[in-house]
Amino acid sequence: MRKYKIGDSELISQYKKGKEKAFEVLIDRHKNKIYTTILLIVKDSEIAEDLLQETFIKAIKTIQSGRYNEEGKFLPWISRIAHNMAIDYFRKKKRNPTIVMEDGSNVFNTLAFAEDSFESNQIKSETHARLRVLIQNLPDNQREVLMMRHYMQLSFQEIAEFTGVSINTALGRMRYALINLRKQMNQIEKNYEKKNQSR
Amino acid sequence: MKKRINQDDLLKYLYNEVNDQQKKEIENALAQNSELEEQFFDFLDMKKQLDDVSKQNSPSQTSINNILKFSKSFGKDKLKK
Numbered sequence: 001m002r003k004y005k006i007g008d009s010e011l012i013s014q015y016k017k018g019k020e021k022a023f024e025v026l027i028d029r030h031k032n033k034i035y036t037t038i039l040l041i042v043k044d045s046e047i048a049e050d051l052l053q054e055t056f057i058k059a060i061k062t063i064q065s066g067r068y069n070e071e072g073k074f075l076p077w078i079s080r081i082a083h084n085m086a087i088d089y090f091r092k093k094k095r096n097p098t099i100v101m102e103d104g105s106n107v108f109n110t111l112a113f114a115e116d117s118f119e120s121n122q123i124k125s126e127t128h129a130r131l132r133v134l135i136q137n138l139p140d141n142q143r144e145v146l147m148m149r150h151y152m153q154l155s156f157q158e159i160a161e162f163t164g165v166s167i168n169t170a171l172g173r174m175r176y177a178l179i180n181l182r183k184q185m186n187q188i189e190k191n192y193e194k195k196n197q198s199r
Numbered sequence: 200m201k202k203r204i205n206q207d208d209l210l211k212y213l214y215n216e217v218n219d220q221q222k223k224e225i226e227n228a229l230a231q232n233s234e235l236e237e238q239f240f241d242f243l244d245m246k247k248q249l250d251d252v253s254k255q256n257s258p259s260q261t262s263i264n265n266i267l268k269f270s271k272s273f274g275k276d277k278l279k280k
Binding site: 035178 | 206207210211214216241242244245246248249251252253254255256257258259261262263265266267269270271273274
């Protein structure tokens with residue numbers, strides 16, 4: 001596990017004292033995971049960008065008004081805000097904008113990925129795009145646990161409490177999610193190889 | 200009697216949710232059971248790919264600047280009060 005020199009709780013303490021730089025470090029440290037959490041729910045990068053800003057604004061208000069009391073667990077806390085914002089977005093809009101292309105591409109508004117994609121290996125990018133689609137297509141309860149454990153960094157026990165199931169059920173859902181993704185990724189690779197061989 | 204290590208134990212190990220004793224037991228089991236080891240590496244590989252997905256997903260600098268701008272102005276307002 002990656003270790004940081006200054007812990008999140010220390011950065012929050014400094015931020016409360018007016019050191020903006022501390023908050024900048026926090027954002028930089030966690031922005032990708034929070035953004036991914038939102039993106040995997042709303043499936044649109046522009047909306048995800050808006051909700052990311054709203055998430056951090058809510059966090060700023062909570063921290064600066066002295067109502068933040070989950071010291072040392074900043075990422076799970078802010079990820080829950082992000083998760084709730086993304087779910088609320090759907091409740092308000094009452095629509096499901098999933099558009100999955102056959103090859104798994106163009107699912108998202110890709111503007112936000114453009115900077116990285118130029119530098120990335122194309123095959124790797126395609127693999128990640130496919131994986132994002134597969135995550136979105138997982139059964140709801142499996143996707144929920146996977147996102148909470150992997151991107152929001154809640155423990156399996158916390159997920160069990162949060163979703164009202166036993167820890168064994170939470171573990172089982174995560175297990176099925178990983179096995180499902182693995183199987184489907186393998187299948188995609190096989191199909192890709194077959195396609196190339198028949199050319 | 201020793202507890203048989205199953206896939207759920209592997210998941211907890213993968214996500215660093217085991218104590219030192221459990222860690223030792225799981226590592227011993229992995230060393231002795233190639234099928235279990237294979238399952239673990241499958242999980243590990245998927246975990247790595249999931250990490251890569253989030254590394255690739257990065258919000259725009261404009262969004263980050265907006266957040267920082269809001270933070271600064273909120274801090275100033277707080278000081279005025």
